[in-house]
Amino acid sequence: MLAKLPPLGWNSWNTFGEKISDSLIREMADIIVEHGYRDAGYEYLVIDDCWSLRDRDENGLLVPDPEKFPYGMKALADYVHAKGLKFGMYSCAGVMTCAGYPSSYDHEFTDAQTFASWGVDFLKYDFCNFPETGDCRTRYQTMSMALKSTGRDILFSACNWGQKEPWKWMRSVGAHMYRSTGDIMDNYRSFTDIFRSQLDNLCMSAAGSFNDMDMLTVGMGGKGNVGVGKTCTYEEYRMQFALWCLCSVPLMLGADLRSVAPEYEALMKHPGLLRIDQDAECRSPYVIRKGSVFTSNPDAKEGEMPWRQIPDSSYTIFRHLSDGEFALAFINLSEAESTIHCELVDLGLPVSSGFALDVRDAFTGESLGAKRDYFNQHVPGHDMRLYLCRLVRSHA
Ligand code: GLA
Numbered sequence: 001m002l003a004k005l006p007p008l009g010w011n012s013w014n015t016f017g018e019k020i021s022d023s024l025i026r027e028m029a030d031i032i033v034e035h036g037y038r039d040a041g042y043e044y045l046v047i048d049d050c051w052s053l054r055d056r057d058e059n060g061l062l063v064p065d066p067e068k069f070p071y072g073m074k075a076l077a078d079y080v081h082a083k084g085l086k087f088g089m090y091s092c093a094g095v096m097t098c099a100g101y102p103s104s105y106d107h108e109f110t111d112a113q114t115f116a117s118w119g120v121d122f123l124k125y126d127f128c129n130f131p132e133t134g135d136c137r138t139r140y141q142t143m144s145m146a147l148k149s150t151g152r153d154i155l156f157s158a159c160n161w162g163q164k165e166p167w168k169w170m171r172s173v174g175a176h177m178y179r180s181t182g183d184i185m186d187n188y189r190s191f192t193d194i195f196r197s198q199l200d201n202l203c204m205s206a207a208g209s210f211n212d213m214d215m216l217t218v219g220m221g222g223k224g225n226v227g228v229g230k231t232c233t234y235e236e237y238r239m240q241f242a243l244w245c246l247c248s249v250p251l252m253l254g255a256d257l258r259s260v261a262p263e264y265e266a267l268m269k270h271p272g273l274l275r276i277d278q279d280a281e282c283r284s285p286y287v288i289r290k291g292s293v294f295t296s297n298p299d300a301k302e303g304e305m306p307w308r309q310i311p312d313s314s315y316t317i318f319r320h321l322s323d324g325e326f327a328l329a330f331i332n333l334s335e336a337e338s339t340i341h342c343e344l345v346d347l348g349l350p351v352s353s354g355f356a357l358d359v360r361d362a363f364t365g366e367s368l369g370a371k372r373d374y375f376n377q378h379v380p381g382h383d384m385r386l387y388l389c390r391l392v393r394s395h396a
Contacts, residue, residue: 002155003176004207005278007250009044009088010037011124011215014186014254015224018050018099021068022076029083031257038084040269041278042253044122044155045080046088049099056102062091062114077119086155088122089115093139093160094129103129105139108146116150123147127160136164137173144174157212157250167201171209177250184214184254186222187229188382191240192333195247196312202247202284210282212250216240219255219264226254234263235383238363239331241267242386245277246285246319246329272362272388279321285329288346289316293381295336310334316342326389327362332379340385342375349391356394362386370394 010028012020029045032038051073053063064073077087091111092103104111104125115123125143130136140158147154158175160166161182170178180201181194194213205211218241222231232240244251253268260268267273290312297308313334319327328347330340349355349372356372363386372394377385 001208002153003210005280005282006210006248007044007122007155007157007177007252008042008278009046009086009122009251010042010253010257011046011048011088013048014184014215014217014220014226015256017225020047020051022071025076026079028257029080029085032085033083035257035265036269037253037257040271041274042251044086044088044252046090046122046124046252048090048124049092049097049126050101051090052101054101056107060107060110062102062111073118073120081119086121087119088124088155088157089118089120090124090126091115092126092128093134093136093143094127095131096129098126098128104143105131105134108139108143109149112143112146112150112154115147115154116152120152120154122155122157124157124159127163136160137169140170140175141173148174159212162197167204167211171204175209177210177212179212179214181214183226184217185226185228186217186220186224186231188232188236189229191217191243195243196333198247199285199287202249205247205249205284206282210250211247212252213244213247215252215254216244216268217254218268219260221261223256224254233382235380237264238267239382239384241270242273242329242362242384243331245273246317246327246386248277248279248282248284248319251277270363272365273386276319276321276327276362276386276388281320281322283320285327286318286320287315288318288342289340290314293332293334293336293338295334295338310336314338314340316340316346318347321388324390326357328357328359328375328387328389329384330377330379330386331384332381335381337378337380339376339378342377344371344373344375354394355391357389358392359387359389362388
């Protein structure tokens with residue numbers, strides 16, 4: 001079965017855009033293995049847009065750009081496979097890709113055959129230049145059938161940016177993951193907006209077909225193709241990675257793994273966080289509490305309250321994991337520090353239950369002991385706390 005768990009990998013777009021080549025992909029394959037990303041679970045190495053010539057050949061086939069990929073795609077796929085990785089490529093459901101290269105509208109079966117003949121294991125399928133008269137669902141279904149017709153296991157990564165509410169139908173057309181938002185940018189606002197927008201849709205994301213909240217920007221530091229606005233701090237990148245894991249969504253890394261700082265490399269391979277992302281039950285998060293952060297407002301005019309309300313910025317989120325574990329997150333999306341509350345009765349643990357939660361910090365592994373009745377956390381602005389918990393008898 002493909003996509004039994006959220007797929008993990010690396011994609012060229014966020015850092016490299018059109019600046020892709022055979023040597024870059026080979027180098028990235030080497031790094032993924034040598035730096036232990038493969039052993040941490042990252043298996044798909046995906047080339048995004050801009051890999052082909054601007055025109056099909058005389059037989060109507062897609063042609064890799066010989067300057068960027070002088071040995072062709074089959075040779076590159078062989079290299080990637082020899083490293084124990086899987087090889088991903090990109091096309092689009094419209095008449096041209098987003099960057100203006102030939103696309104698969106009305107070429108679905110031919111192109112699927114081409115990808116299969118090259119040894120492709122993953123197809124990201126975009127949505128630019130889609131005909132006004134076209135039916136989105138039918139065209140994704142068509143590519144899904146085309147991929148199936150090849151007889152090769154090709155993971156179908158459908159990317160329609162959340163248009164036409166894909167969480168309602170992408171599973172039924174055979175997509176293994178479906179992009180549910182517009183493009184991520186390498187800044188705080190972008191990834192927190194994506195997170196907020198998908199919380200209610202994640203109940204449809206599970207084994208076989210996952211909501212895709214887009215490729216990560218963790219560790220990019222403003223370098224590359226999606227660096228718009230102020231880049232993120234360590235705590236903000238840690239939040240991005242932890243939120244994606246909490247949501248049990250695909251983790252497609254986007255940074256230049258050849259030069260990423262060691263703290264981000266450690267974050268992207270963090271066993272506690274990956275354990276949450278890759279939990280066998282793939283359950284969606286349970287929002288216990290969502291609210292405002294209140295902060296003092298020294299600029300308040302006479303007669304105004306001396307505080308300011310920042311709505312939709314404080315979350316307490318719980319998630320059932322397998323093997324008797326749970327994840328519990330306190331998320332502060334505002335810029336002001338705040339105390340975020342959790343009454344254990346809201347997790348289904350009233351005082352009368354006689355049970356408490358044994359709590360371990362998912363970032364540091366540190367044990368916080370058993371918590372009963374309530375568990376409040378003081379969280380700095382733009383930061384979160386994430387815990388792995390187990391039920392224990394309460395001794396009070
Ligand atoms: C769209 C997609 C991006 C990327 C680019 C390539 O914007 O959403 O993820 O694939 O196209 O042109």
